[in-house]
Amino acid sequence: MKMKVAVRIRPAVNPENRICISTDKSTVSIFNRENIAENITYEFPTLFDVNSLQKDVYTDLIQPEIKHILEGQNVSIFAYGGTGSGKTHTILGSPSDPGIISRLIQDLLDAFHCQMDHSYKLTLSYLELYNEKIRDLINDKNEDLAIRQDVHQNVFVPNLTEKEVESFQDFSKIFGATSEIRSSSKSKTLSHVNSSHSHGIILLKVIRSECNTSKRHISKVFLVDLASAEKYDSTGNEGTRCKEINKSLSAFIDVIAAINHGSRHIPFRNGKLTRLLQNSLSGSSHIVMIANVAPEEEHYHNTYCTLNFASEHKKFVENPTVNELATAYNIKLPKSKQKQDKSQKEKTKLITDSVLDKSKIDDLKCKLLNMKESLITQSSSKTKVSPKLQKPKVLHKTFKKDTETKFNATIKDCAASENKEKKHRAQVLQLLNSQSENDLLLLHTVGKRRAQLIIKWTQNHEPFQRIEDLLQIPELGQKYLTQFLYHNHLTDVNKENL
CATH class of the missing domain: 3.40.850.10 (Kinesin motor domain)
Known part of the structure; x- marks a missing residue:
């Protein structure tokens, strides 16, 4: 503009x-x-x-x-x-x-x-x-x-x-x-x-x-x-x-x-x-x-x-x-639908840039361990070679080392994602307890009316211990909490359920 x-x-x-x-x-x-x-x-x-x-x-x-x-x-x-x-x-x-x-x-x-x-x-x-x-x-x-x-x-x-x-x-x-x-x-x-x-x-x-x-x-x-x-x-x-x-x-x-x-x-x-x-x-x-x-x-x-x-x-x-x-030959999807399609494509990747919760990280570790054992087994097994073909040179030590390096890097990335989510949650929780309307408006889905409800609640009660404590406010229900978590990148919620 x-x-x-x-x-x-x-x-x-x-x-x-x-x-x-x-x-x-x-x-x-x-x-x-x-x-x-x-x-x-x-x-x-x-x-x-x-x-x-x-x-x-x-x-x-x-x-x-x-x-x-x-x-x-x-x-x-x-x-x-x-x-x-x-x-x-x-x-x-x-x-x-x-x-x-x-x-x-x-x-x-x-x-x-x-x-x-x-x-x-x-x-x-x-x-x-x-x-x-x-x-x-x-x-x-x-x-x-x-x-x-x-x-x-x-x-x-x-x-x-x-x-x-x-x-x-x-x-x-x-x-x-x-x-x-x-x-x-x-x-x-x-x-x-x-x-x-x-x-x-x-x-x-x-x-x-x-x-x-x-x-x-x-x-x-x-x-x-x-x-x-x-x-x-x-x-x-x-x-x-x-x-x-x-x-x-x-x-x-x-x-x-x-x-x-x-x-x-x-x-x-x-x-x-x-x-x-x-x-x-x-x-x-x-x-x-x-x-x-x-x-x-x-x-x-x-x-x-x-x-x-x-x-x-x-x-x-x-x-x-x-x-x-948009015409009959040129239909443009709404932005919400475009974001859904993009989200579905990203979910097909093994590891995405989105924040993963602890249970998904544990599942991923198990899959990577199984993959590691399978790759090592395949690399160490002897394969039959046709007499007419020259046997390729296989560097078992190098292959094993590269596999372990990639595995360790993936584990570190998962741990970093977990730490990043904890830090992000702490920042959001700090804003919720700030009792400042301007700070609360920095959060997605929090408008002026909801900011005033949150401030009023924290003034009359003890500060929020968890983000999910928003459910204690009568005017904010489970549906709003789900939207709040998704739009503030706090959980891997499917947007179609919002």
């Missing part, structure tokens, strides 16, 4: 208002409230000052992504910032000054006509995520939609309306009737009367079909107008409303931070927004993050937080991949 971060500063609404930031080429400076005499300076590879145009933002950030979309790669575009910072204007624009979505649709349709070896199909979906409820904005009868995952690990929203777009007129007809429906606060905020408190998500699907084969590739383009981070004293919203908005946004920020820090556990399921975007935030997407800030001093808190977020998360993560659709 490649993340591209840019900062855009909108012009001041009222020139008489005091300005808290200044720009110089690629740097942004904001005064320090702790010491008014000094400034805090940030540097960004892409910076759009108050004189930048919608066309500049699109040409520099979005237009280069079209080639990735046509190749079947996912692209996600986020507008991030505080209330009144210009996020919605960046994404949607106006009839006289179109935003990203209008320009992208037009360029995609133009690009389709230039492709001779492929045919393309473009569909549009538009949804709103408000208070953790998904609403279809094209068909407003579809409210509180669910999120599902298919056998190919693709996350999708059942019953979400998809409209095919064959011309820009089709797009205008579909999108124009829905762009004003998004939920806004029933009591207008102090800072921005039209401030949107929901995540607006536009989903474009580009399906590429090769003319001479049955192969198809699909790319998803998410354009997300993120809800504003709320602060009561600047917006006038009630505390409950602020908590609803900030919880969803916080889950998104946590996922971005976990990905950039290389965490083993990515909390996609902490919010519906991150769950919906899971495929596009986990290695198969290009990401464009536009951090929008307002220059007025009254927006100082949101501007300061937005600049910190943008500065912290501007890094390269991993290479994107192409999403190939």
